Amino acid sequence: MAEPEVSALRQLPAVATVLATAGASLLLEHHGRIATTNAIRQAVDEARDVLRVSPGKAPDADALAQRAGELLESRTHRLRPVFNLTGTVLHTNLGRAVLAEAAIEAAVDAMRHAVALEYDLTDGVRGERDDHVRELLCELTGAEDATVVNNNAAAVLLCLNTFALGREAMVSRGELIEIGGAFRMPDIMARAGAQMIEVGTTNRTHAADYRDAFNERTGIALKVHTSNYRIQGFTAEVGARELAPMADAAGVPLLNDLGSGSLVDLSRYGLAKEPTVRQAVEEGASLVTFSGDKLLGGPQAGFIVGRRDLIARINRNPLKRTLRVDKMRLAAIEATLNLYREPDRLAERLPTLRFLGRAPSDIQDQAQRLLPVVAASLGHAFVVDVDDCQSQIGSGALPLDTLDSAALRIRPQGSQRALERLAGELRALQRPIIGRVADGALWLDLRCLDVSDEAAFIASLAQLDVESVAAHGS
Numbered sequence: 001m002a003e004p005e006v007s008a009l010r011q012l013p014a015v016a017t018v019l020a021t022a023g024a025s026l027l028l029e030h031h032g033r034i035a036t037t038n039a040i041r042q043a044v045d046e047a048r049d050v051l052r053v054s055p056g057k058a059p060d061a062d063a064l065a066q067r068a069g070e071l072l073e074s075r076t077h078r079l080r081p082v083f084n085l086t087g088t089v090l091h092t093n094l095g096r097a098v099l100a101e102a103a104i105e106a107a108v109d110a111m112r113h114a115v116a117l118e119y120d121l122t123d124g125v126r127g128e129r130d131d132h133v134r135e136l137l138c139e140l141t142g143a144e145d146a147t148v149v150n151n152n153a154a155a156v157l158l159c160l161n162t163f164a165l166g167r168e169a170m171v172s173r174g175e176l177i178e179i180g181g182a183f184r185m186p187d188i189m190a191r192a193g194a195q196m197i198e199v200g201t202t203n204r205t206h207a208a209d210y211r212d213a214f215n216e217r218t219g220i221a222l223k224v225h226t227s228n229y230r231i232q233g234f235t236a237e238v239g240a241r242e243l244a245p246m247a248d249a250a251g252v253p254l255l256n257d258l259g260s261g262s263l264v265d266l267s268r269y270g271l272a273k274e275p276t277v278r279q280a281v282e283e284g285a286s287l288v289t290f291s292g293d294k295l296l297g298g299p300q301a302g303f304i305v306g307r308r309d310l311i312a313r314i315n316r317n318p319l320k321r322t323l324r325v326d327k328m329r330l331a332a333i334e335a336t337l338n339l340y341r342e343p344d345r346l347a348e349r350l351p352t353l354r355f356l357g358r359a360p361s362d363i364q365d366q367a368q369r370l371l372p373v374v375a376a377s378l379g380h381a382f383v384v385d386v387d388d389c390q391s392q393i394g395s396g397a398l399p400l401d402t403l404d405s406a407a408l409r410i411r412p413q414g415s416q417r418a419l420e421r422l423a424g425e426l427r428a429l430q431r432p433i434i435g436r437v438a439d440g441a442l443w444l445d446l447r448c449l450d451v452s453d454e455a456a457f458i459a460s461l462a463q464l465d466v467e468s469v470a471a472h473g474s
């Protein structure tokens with residue numbers, strides 16, 4: 001190792017020196033001695049590693065204290081906001097739907113105060129927690145009754161367990177879905193205690209296949225929305241409208257698991273048509289399940305709507321108690337559903353629909369506006385331009401439909417490694433910026449960047465260390 005590097009390493013402050021800085025005393029107050037000392041040690045180790053591979057000036061004690069502060073912050077605030085510029089609007093790994101202001105306020109209120117969660121304010125007696133949203137769900141879907149659980153996976157599990165424990169549950173081979181995050185229909189059936197009866201083939205299932213399979217052991221029949229794939233070509237499926245009378249005749253419920261399930265006709269907002277929950281109810285399914293945080297745009301939840309006698313049986317299942325939702329989410333659900341009563345203002349109030357409905361020209365304008373800022377903060381190591389791209393809806397909704405969008409496309413002057421490192425630095429920001437690497441570029445799809453969030457985005461970018469970013473390019 002050359003002489004100057006060794007001396008830079010020697011100049012690296014000791015942990016005790018960093019601990020004595022003003023910056024460190026603030027950290028000590030907030031995080032305590034053990035955590036602060038560990039973070040400083042890590043900051044010093046990091047600096048030593050950097051000096052070994054790229055010689056330069058050693059950071060001083062104040063800089064190391066600041067770095068320790070960043071490490072502590074990222075550790076104590078892990079679930080922190082990020083900029084979702086992946087182009088996937090309902091990104092499961094980024095928490096799916098962003099909630100409407102009304103829902104946020106309602107949830108905060110419920111957190112801060114006691115609420116009449118299971119208390120009937122008219123008669124002063126015990127009430128039902130589902131009552132708050134039951135009427136709204138019935139109004140919006142046309143169903144007789146409704147109940148709410150933790151998520152849609154729980155909704156399906158609960159229905160299967162209620163009607164097919166120790167009995168048969170019938171499903172087409174073309175609808176044996178796997179949803180990301182280990183929701184596989186055969187596994188859910190097994191855990192619900194149901195025996196899965198597969199009917200038809202992968203590409204073709206006929207009415208006769210179902211008819212032949214109904215027997216005295218049948219507990220439930222399923223229709224499952226193939227959320228994240230399509231079977232195309234030589235295909236046949238039996239719609240819920242045709243299946244419903246067969247299930248009725250056999251005396252078992254027909255469950256239609258819609259997955260995303262929209263409460264409004266999305267073609268109103270320029271999107272492809274997705275069956276609405278109301279249509280699924282009209283088609284005759286006795287139970288319909290759908291998610292709260294997919295197209296509906298609310299918090300994580302699973303809804304079951306349908307026949308009153310069946311919902312009553314579901315509510316009597318002891319598993320229901322284990323899958324129930326808390327007051328924060330119920331408050332947010334109620335506020336979100338209320339927005340649907342005014343469909344004309346929905347797109348402006350519900351972030352999910354606002355993002356999905358953005359005009360490509362609007363996103364293009366925003367990209368042009370932000371281009372000089374982003375280019376300046378990345379320096380000469382990268383070329384930034386505005387390019388067309390395709391956004392996805394995500395969470396298995398309308399899997400084949402993409403939306404025309406615009407992105408800031410960032411390409412490295414040097415090697416691909418520089419791009420990976422830049423993506424890493426953007427992820428390491430206090431409010432991380434998450435894009436998508438494809439075709440030798442990092443794409444920042446701006447569809448989900450609200451104009452009101454632009455200032456925060458620019459402030460985040462400003463925290464990038466331009467010198468170290470520039471060094472990547474060389």
Ligand SMILES: *Cc1c(COP(=O)(O)O)cnc(C)c1O
Nearest residue numbers: 151152153227258259260291396
């Ligand atoms: C997404 C989905 C589920 C699971 O819903 P969660 O709300 O994520 O639990 C179940 N079935 C279908 C068809 C889905 O699309």
